[in-house]
Amino acid sequence: MEVKGRIALVTGAATGIGKSYAEELLNQGAKGVAICDINGEEGEKLYHTLASRHSKDRVLFCQCDVTDYLQFEDTFKTVIATFGHIDIVVNNAGIMNDRFWELEVDINLNGVIRGTLLAQRFMGIDKGGRGGVVLNTASNVGFNPYVSCPIYSATKAAIVSLTRAFGDQYHVGLTGVKIMAICPGATKSNLVRDVGKQLLYPRYEDAWRRDTASSTYQTPEHVAKSLVQILANGKSGSVWLVESGQPPKEITFSKH
Ligand SMILES: NC(=O)c1ccc[n+]([C@@H]2O[C@H](COP(=O)([O-])OP(=O)(O)OC[C@H]3O[C@@H](n4cnc5c(N)ncnc54)[C@H](O)[C@@H]3O)[C@@H](O)[C@H]2O)c1
Incomplete structure (x- = not known):
């Protein structure tokens, strides 16, 4: 899907990779971008920056905690009330x-x-919607788990499976909603501020150093440019690695 003229909702968009997604989608001509984040202060700040750069008609900030279903549902309703779909x-x-x-x-x-x-409920053709695309953020650790963070790795692996199953033509035929996953490698952001406090036990820090020893940190802007390429070229159910500032690479899975 080409971004020009489209309406996008991005969660976790106040900072880091999500902030770059919002900026890049607007740069590529999106008609409207909803910045959805739990962080009201950074979200409002970004809203004002992007509204003055692009026009306030094209940007919306919704304070939204993705763990709260009702708040998340209200966010979809607000975005649709503002931009139409x-x-x-x-x-x-x-x-x-x-x-x-x-x-x-x-x-x-x-x-x-x-x-x-x-997304399936509000965009699905079976529910009166126009169809669309969902891009889920997994990680390189979704298929190469980090020994130092087993639970974080497990969440990302589950996103890969969710995307491959819901992205299958079976579901696309029912809903008209395509689903893909992006798996960034190490990227400069606030995700890891104090790793000793983010691992299950501080003693896992030696494993973290081994896991990340060969990481080359890329910019969030590179991940955002890759997102646009994946939206344009990716097939539903596909999973894309974006690592070390390289172009997106599709990950293939064999059946066992
Ligand atoms: N930075 C990396 O190296 C890296 C690598 C692979 C995958 N990722 C993934 O990329 C995504 C973005 O991470 P980032 O690196 O930009 O980190 P970040 O900390 O800069 O951004 C995460 C954003 O999510 C928001 N957020 C947190 N909890 C939320 C909630 N409950 N509801 C709504 N918003 C919430 C935060 O306020 C923040 O704005 C994450 O899913 C992360 O796991 C990051």
Whole structure:
């Protein structure tokens, strides 16, 4: 799907990769972008920056916690009331904190499930919608788990499976909603601020150093440009690695 003229809803869009998604979607001519984030202060700040750069008619900020189904549902309703419909949903909100693993699962995995189900409900042709595309944010650790963060890795692996199953032509035929996953490798952001407090036990830090020893940090802007390429060329159910500033590479899976 080409971005020009489309309406997009991006979760976790106040900072980091999601912020770059919102900026890039507007740069590529999106008609409307809804910045959805739990962080009201950063979300409002970004709203004002983007509204003055692009026009306030093309940007919306919705304070939204993806762990709260009713708030998330209201966000879809507000975006549709503002822009008329939604074409693209980017489920991007996430944390890395295995110490608060129940919250981590609720944001990273359940949040993406909620966002996917809401997209099917509000965009599905079977529900009176126009169809569209969902882009779920997994990670390179979704298929190459980090020993140092097993639970974070598990949430990302589950997103890959969710996307491959819901992205199948069976579901696309029913709903008209295509689903793909983007798997960024190490990217400069606030996701990892104090790793010692984000691993299940501080003693896992040596494993973290081994897991990340060969990481080359890319910019969030590169991930955002890759998102646009994936939206334009990716087939439903496909899973894309974006790592080390390289172009997106489709991951293939064999049946066993
Ligand atoms: N940075 C990396 O190296 C990297 C690599 C692979 C995947 N990812 C994934 O990319 C996504 C974005 O992460 P980032 O690196 O930009 O980190 P980030 O911390 O800069 O951004 C995450 C955003 O999600 C928001 N958020 C957190 N909890 C939320 C909730 N309950 N409801 C709504 N919004 C919430 C935060 O306020 C923040 O704006 C995450 O899913 C992350 O797992 C990041």
